[in-house]
Amino acid sequence: MTVTEETAPASHYDRIGGASSVKAAVELFYDKVLADPELAGYFADVDMAAQRRHLALMLTVVLGGPNEYTGRGLAEAHQPLNITVEHYAKVGEHLTVTLTELGVPADILADVQTVLGQVQGQVVAAGNRSGV
Template sequence: MSETPRQSIYEAIGGEDALIAVVDDLYRRILDDPLLKGFFTSVNMPRLKGRQVEFFGQALGGPMTYTGASMRKAHAGLGIGPEHFAAVAGHLKDALAGAGVPADLIEEIMNLVAPLADEIVTVPASTG
């Protein structure tokens, strides 16, 4: 008897519709955060959200193909510190929880996101 293949995280959280809802909530949270909102003042938000859905869709085992720049190139020169990355990660975790994603899947997703800090963070932590 063969084992049933494990469902992808993408499928487990509800597919594209769920990702769109999570990304919308994520950016609502980010834009409400005084530490982060300044990074997005001149950003085409619909385009950014679309790229984010693509990125997560691909990263979580969905059928999407991410067509944006590399994480390093997309975030170069923005002055992102570890505190900014941590704040976005916290908002992502909260947006996933708000969408009803189970804690074990949130943990898996956060473990996939954490290594991206090496490509996104470009400045040392602020000291005050």
């Protein structure tokens, strides 16, 4: 073991159990999103296997795991979709509920919620941001 491994605090990614836990979270999350009649339509023409893979890689980076994300930036992927603030909030809620159900510790959940607040402007369509 190196000095770094002995002294560096464990990342959120390691604390929740690494790749298999992220994968489980993404599965459960998209099950909820696709079961939500207000949101399912956005994903009607989307290759969900690739989608799950991309979100898993992105969530890994957010949680301090290895960066292997090669997809588009958030703004590039979402601006054409005309996403509303309300739908953004619903997706955020599904993610929060998913992580809570899986027993993710409160401090990690709080950090994920901070990131959700930070990236909202990239995901919600520019014309839908009034009042935010």
